[in-house]
Amino acid sequence: MKSVRVLVICSNASTFLHILRTLESSQKYDFTIFGYGVTDEFIPLFHRVTLFDKVSHQTDLVSYLLKICNDNGIDVIIPASTEYLRPLCDSLEQFREINTEPIIPVSNPLLLEILSQKSKLLEYSKNVLLITVPEYKTIENHMKIVEAASDLGYPQKSILFSPSLSSQTGSLRLVDSSRDIRKIFFDEKPDAVFTTLERFSSDIGHSSSEITAMQFDCSTEYTAEVLCRKGQTFAIIVYPSNPLSQEMSTFSVLTKDQHYPTIEKIVKKVVEGFGLSYSIGMRIWIDSEGNARLVDVIPHLRNDIILSLHGGINFPELMVDMAFHEFDYSYKPEIKWGLKMQQVWLELLNYEGAVWKTEM
Template identity: 20%
Template sequence: MTLLDTVRPSIRDGDVTVLVAGVGTLGASGILKALRQTDAFDAHIVGVDANPNARGFSLVDTAATVSQEEPGALVAEIHEIAWTENVDVIFPLGTEYLRPLSESKPTFESEGIRVMVADPRALAIARDTGRLYGELVKQGHPATPEFYRVSTHDEFVDAVHALGYPDRCVCFKPPIGTDLSCLHILDPEINRFNALLNKQSNSIRTTLDGVLPAFAETTEFPDLIVTEDLRGEKYSVDALVRTEDEPILVTRLHTETDENRSFTGTVEEDFELMEYSREICDLIGVEYNATLRFKRGVDGTPKLLGVHPRISKSITACVGAGANIPALSVQYALGHELPDVDVEWGTHVTRDWQDVFYGPDREPSTI
């Protein structure tokens, strides 16, 4: 696709046209449904994804497949779709859309198309855990976990021991990215046989002796973040960050997760987590949606695991508790005054699978 030089068509009466980028992302179906549940606007949804069988295509008004081989080409394709469909707001769900859309945001917004993504600097800090923690250290923020950024074999071993191994478990992961599936836990008391037969959710448990031979095989030692292992309760804070107003914040306790595809949890009011999240978002410079992950340390202090500079895959937990953050985010992007949000604290949520069916002679459908 190429950029169009024609005049944009007229706006549909009563509609807000939202281009949702990444409708094949886990959790997309709930977000798409949330956009239709609001009384604030009638959503005409344009769904975009690289996968022609993306699960969210069954829930949109207009579907379009894009390539992701090169960011410039991706932006050009989205631009043409946005222009043709008279899009008001671009709402990225997939991480792969964030940086290209952030860097091209001035072009879109000069044409009246709002792009719901933070600026490139904020994205860079949020995506790099080492840099994020470094910014927190500068502020002396209490949510900073014990950590080391290492890039050699000796630095790695020294950091692991400095954090208390083998008397304590220690974690490590690449600094770039927020996917907890890349997290590894060094556990000196691990039962190797049991670990083989019972996969630990979102982590791989091993020992220091178990990982050093693998590192010895590499020609260049990887850049890693080594942190304390936090064993307390896990929380998410869903944030809609506004530049000239207080953020909308909803805190959630995770009681059970399964590979990020299903979970149970409770929407709980936690003022300490809200304040920490407000400070961290302000420090990074995040705008629009962000998801902050915390775990409590042994003394009960919340420690930051990371910041996702996009809307959560499980944001429907907030929607079910009365905070339709997807719809509110679109309203904010359009410059509308937002209503007061009345969260029903204590709401318990269980999320599980949803099936999408494809037939040779029919559009995708759900039950």
């Protein structure tokens, strides 16, 4: 096995752990793993990993990361948070001078900025890539929240509010007047987060951060985890997910249903349009009439790579292949379509009638 020293940059402990476990399962590389951005003191107790403290000022970030990489002989950087992509992109040549390859989806700063901001992503996808997106409004002033909701059809239509920056997570939903909130909460989406327009405007609206409001017309949300290289798509793993969480739901199943061809078409259009590489996540809404809308593009590894691993694709391992220019362009994955996974304190998996579990 080839020895590789990798620095994982991630702010979310759960995602960081999933990346660790995926790297540790590699059959090709013997990874020495370093971490930055996570402050969970328990992680090193259970995993062979060295964690570095975060810098207090973002302006010192690149110098600090360059020193970490140079001092520890880091071969590859895997960023799993959007906020770190632009600094790595701007300093790409500096890292390469010390033989460290940052894994970033695209080296064009303008395209990276579009990927990192939801309002710009939706605008670019709609007007340049000609992909259907939800009806949306960009809210820069809290005084515009009520107006934006009204413009999008509330209360006749449900509305979803999200932070515009992809590095932030979380969504709040205004349900249209015809919906039974109690039934939705107990029977359909037990982890759904609902709000009222008045409360949202009062509690959230005074934030200086930009907000994107979208008309929520969704029967099913699909998350696609995509392996790509320079605009070419090599693998797409798809599963239905919770439209509110932006993360893998507690129960997931790898599915290749009647909507897969539509999802595949959208995915390939985005990958080619941006010239994307490595691992990209996408969220796509399908309404009751089968119409698809691109909701989000996540330009880095996410929680769901653990499901992808069990489903037949080790994304981090293949990304390292790409970084080393060793990726086999004839690669065709064998995906375990129909694989079911439930996460509680451990993972329960069900595939073709066989049930097994893996420790968390």
